[in-house]
Amino acid sequence: MKDTNMQNPKISAKNVQVYYGDNHAIKDVNVEIADKTVTAFIGPSGCGKSTFLRCLNRMNDTIDICRVTGEIKIDDEDIYDVKVDPVQLRAKVGMVFQKPNPFPKSIYDNVAYGPKIHGLARNKAELDEIVEKALRKAALWNEAKDRLDSPGTGLSGGQQQRLCIARAIATAPEVLLMDEPCSALDPIATAQVEELIDELRQSYSVVIVTHSMQQAARVSQKTAFFHLGNLVEYDDTTKIFTNPDDPRTESYISGRIG
């Protein structure tokens, strides 16, 4: 695979191996992810893209049999260092999941929860401001401002997902991980979330796992193709979708048997 070293990467992974018990799920992945860029991870089911995404904020720590080796640095800081508090790390590296999973609380509390536990607001006025800013950034403010006290679970699917995005960005993260954020949404809600991802790019490094080739092509600037635990090809999205180097990438993106 060609050298993809970049200047000042936001995330830098070297020789990353992940095992679930005896299962070698990620095989020696080296990748550098840029700041203020949307990077898409694509590949068939079970190729390791979600596993690798979850390494970036140590979500795999919660799985007993999961073992991660190698080095992952964010801003030159090793996130697997013993001194790193995973809870602090996850405030810096936010995550949005496949299924919208708002807390069974009000819309306001969903967004205010993170800033509260991380002590990002000194008083109610500051908290109000953080909540409004996050909801505005997530393009949900206009729809939610008159019903901040109603339960988050009462929103539509697309609104719930934008609420989860608002919740993730309320702690002022630097990296936003998204694991198939649109797979449970209709085309309109998907377009809204994609538009949002494009705006979030101005402030964050966004990494998105998606099964939709078209979505990867639409929202990302860089694309990484995973296959059987290997990072097969990582390049500019335009290159991956017009003239990829590896025949496995070509087969996968054009809907052929790999």
Next chain:
Amino acid sequence: MANHISSAYDRDLEAIQTLVVKMGGMVESAILLASQSLETRDVDLAEKVRADDKKIDALEMQINEEAARVIALRAPVSKDLRSILTVLRIAASLERIGDYAKNMAKRTSTLVDMPAIAGSDAALRRMAREVSLMLKDMLDAYLRGDAVMAEDVRQRDQEVDQMYNALFREFLTFMMEDPRNITACMHLHFMAKNVERMGDLVTNMAEQVIYQVTGEMPEEARPKGDKTAYLSEL
């Protein structure tokens, strides 16, 4: 290249490719018949070339519609996308060549009543034959996905250009010798220019084949042999 998981997608792409090759065959024969009708002064044959051009135009429409349908329904990427773009370009170039052949046939109908210009009919026919061979090889290269063969076709355009240069000088000479030759020579010169342009279009298509296969347009400047623009005197 392996097949698509969706076999209907493969069938769609193959169906379009078949249409392109069919159109190519019709254009190939239009070139040959147009030059033949000139040499044999066969007005009926010239008339047939003119009439058949409608079929070529209709085929281009059909290819455009099929290609648009595949783009809309399949959202092709990478090689598939390049193959659809190539189809559109090739169909457009073939249609232009068809028009040139039709124009030659029109002039043939006019030329039958004029005295022949010694040797020029046969020379034009040789030139047309060379272009039709280039077209045939280009279509083979397209079908096989053979970029080397396409590059070879691209290089051969120089020969056509040289034939055109020679004819250009010849027509000038005839016109200077006897002004009564001017009308016929003007028509013949337009025909030669038509064939020369056909060669350029075949070269364009060959480059498109190279793009489809490799993902990149050939960088090397294409050989240019038409020097008549710089010709101020014989």
